[in-house]
Amino acid sequence: MALRPEHELHHRRRGRNMGLLAVLVAFAALVFGLTIAKIGNGDMMEGFDHQPRTSVLPREETPAPPATDAATTAPATPITGEDQ
Amino acid sequence: MVETRAYVGPEEAQFGDYVALLKPRVMSLVVFTAFVGLWIAPGHPDPFIAFCSVLFIAIGGGASGALNMWYDADIDAVMRRTQSRPVPAGRVTPQEALGLGIALSILSVMMLGLTANWFAAGFLAFTIFFYAVVYTIWLKRSTPQNIVIGGAAGAFPAMVGWACSTGSISLESLLMFALVFFWTPPHFWALALFMNNDYTKAGVPMLTVTHGRRSARRHIFAYTLVLAPFALWLGVTSVGGPLYLAVSVVLNAMFIWGGWQIMRRDETAAEGDGYRVEKRYFRFSLYYTFLHFLALLVQHAMGGW
Numbered sequence: 596m597a598l599r600p601e602h603e604l605h606h607r608r609r610g611r612n613m614g615l616l617a618v619l620v621a622f623a624a625l626v627f628g629l630t631i632a633k634i635g636n637g638d639m640m641e642g643f644d645h646q647p648r649t650s651v652l653p654r655e656e657t658p659a660p661p662a663t664d665a666a667t668t669a670p671a672t673p674i675t676g677e678d679q
Numbered sequence: 680m681v682e683t684r685a686y687v688g689p690e691e692a693q694f695g696d697y698v699a700l701l702k703p704r705v706m707s708l709v710v711f712t713a714f715v716g717l718w719i720a721p722g723h724p725d726p727f728i729a730f731c732s733v734l735f736i737a738i739g740g741g742a743s744g745a746l747n748m749w750y751d752a753d754i755d756a757v758m759r760r761t762q763s764r765p766v767p768a769g770r771v772t773p774q775e776a777l778g779l780g781i782a783l784s785i786l787s788v789m790m791l792g793l794t795a796n797w798f799a800a801g802f803l804a805f806t807i808f809f810y811a812v813v814y815t816i817w818l819k820r821s822t823p824q825n826i827v828i829g830g831a832a833g834a835f836p837a838m839v840g841w842a843c844s845t846g847s848i849s850l851e852s853l854l855m856f857a858l859v860f861f862w863t864p865p866h867f868w869a870l871a872l873f874m875n876n877d878y879t880k881a882g883v884p885m886l887t888v889t890h891g892r893r894s895a896r897r898h899i900f901a902y903t904l905v906l907a908p909f910a911l912w913l914g915v916t917s918v919g920g921p922l923y924l925a926v927s928v929v930l931n932a933m934f935i936w937g938g939w940q941i942m943r944r945d946e947t948a949a950e951g952d953g954y955r956v957e958k959r960y961f962r963f964s965l966y967y968t969f970l971h972f973l974a975l976l977v978q979h980a981m982g983g984w
Contacts, residue, residue: 607691614694625731629794632727 692775696765700748700776701741701783708968709740709836715972716840716855719918719979724795724844732795732843736836739787739803743832745780746811749773751819758877780811795843802842806835820882823889830863831856837972854913858971861906865899865938866964872896872941873954873961896942903938907931910971918975920983926974930967937963 713736717729724732748755748766756767765771784807792800814829822828834856841852871878871887872895878885887895910931914924937960944956 611692611694611697614697625734628727629731632725636725636728 690770692765692770696770697779699765700745700771700779701738702744702747703741705744705833706737706740708833710737711969712837712855712859712972713737713840713843715976716837716852717843718840719975720841720844720852721917722844728794729843732791732799733840735787735791735794736803736839736843738783739791739807740810740836742780742783742787743807743810745776745783746807747815749776749780750811750815752776754820754881754883757881758874760874760877784811791843796846798846799839799842802835802839806832806839809835820884823884823886825884826867827864830860830867833863834859851913851916851918854909854916855975857909858906858913859968861902861909862964862968865902865906865934866961868895868899869941869957869961869964872949872957892946896944900935900938900942903931903935907935913975915984917983918979920978920981922981923971923974923978926970930970933963934967 710733714729714733717724717732748764751761752766752773755761755764761767766773766776784804788800788804788807791803810829810832814825814832818825818828837855837859838848838852841855842848845852868886871885872892875885875887875892879888885895886898910927911924913919914927937956940956941960949957
């Protein structure tokens with residue numbers, strides 16, 4: 596009883612399968628579109644990742660004084676909350 | 680050809696049957712109120728993000744519809760209005776409806792959290808819980824106040840939409856909630872007046888069954904009086920304006936007048952003309968919410984006070 600390439604079952608379920616395919620493709624397109632929209636709006640794309648990073652700290656209103664080497668010293672804003 | 684069916688069972692579920700599980704017609708109210716709530720809120724969202732937010736709210740609403748159909752399959756099988764739904768018709772098993780409902784609930788809440796914010800997502804989760812558990816499982820079969828409290832589930836989407844934009848609750852969103860919340864009882868009791876036999880057969884304690892139709896008619900009128908101040912109050916908030924207020928005054932006057940007519944009618948007259956007034960009132964109640972929210976949308980485009 597070899598399964599034929601076009602079994603009766605394939606016909607019967609074609610509508611469902613095609614519908615599901617369309618839904619999955621649409622969902623992938625939606626997530627892609629959301630990514631583009633969010634990055635386009637300049638949203639924060641980094642989240643907390645179990646270690647403090649200066650890049651996820653809220654941006655300060657006034658620019659920090661250009662005194663020392665900012666890249667190597669500790670960030671100006673104290674690390675609080677979930678970062679600890 | 681090998682026949683894979685062991686017995687001649689009911690028709691196999693098609694894609695449309697799974698869509699029907701999500702109650703697309705109820706979803707249309709959810710989509711519209713959520714969209715208006717989101718759009719008129721302060722702070723302009725990106726159109727695509729707004730679209731996705733409304734879509735995930737709609738999917739969440741659909742998921743609670745599927746859970747409702749899973750739990751209510753026994754009632755639905757008895758009532759004429761719901762007999763042809765996929766589960767009572769035997770095209771979809773109750774387990775499938777449950778699975779789809781839970782899967783889509785989780786998906787919609789997660790995606791709304793990522794799309795809008797986690798406050799809105801939590802609110803959506805609460806809405807699904809409220810409709811599927813509080814209304815469907817706890818209240819629907821136990822109290823004639825079922826649709827009064829259950830109406831909250833239909834009223835939350837406007838607040839969820841607002842929360843998508845603002846991340847919070849405010850007077851305006853609470854008033855939009857009140858608008859749908861107090862509108863629900865007269866809407867459903869008008870339906871129950873001409874669908875009474877269905878609810879009696881299914882043993883659902885609708886007000887018309889437990890307290891009689893006379894009492895239901897009085898309740899309809901009373902709720903139109905409670906509803907009107909909230910609808911008008913919304914017109915003097917930041918989202919209101921002269922156009923909304925004018926539309927609201929007219930619609931509420933008509934709604935109260937209709938409620939008054941229903942209260943004054945006796946059963947023999949209603950049966951005599953085949954519940955013409957009740958059916959007309961039910962149809963008008965659909966326009967009532969739609970036009971209120973449409974007026975909010977147009978008012979927003981025109982600018983408020």
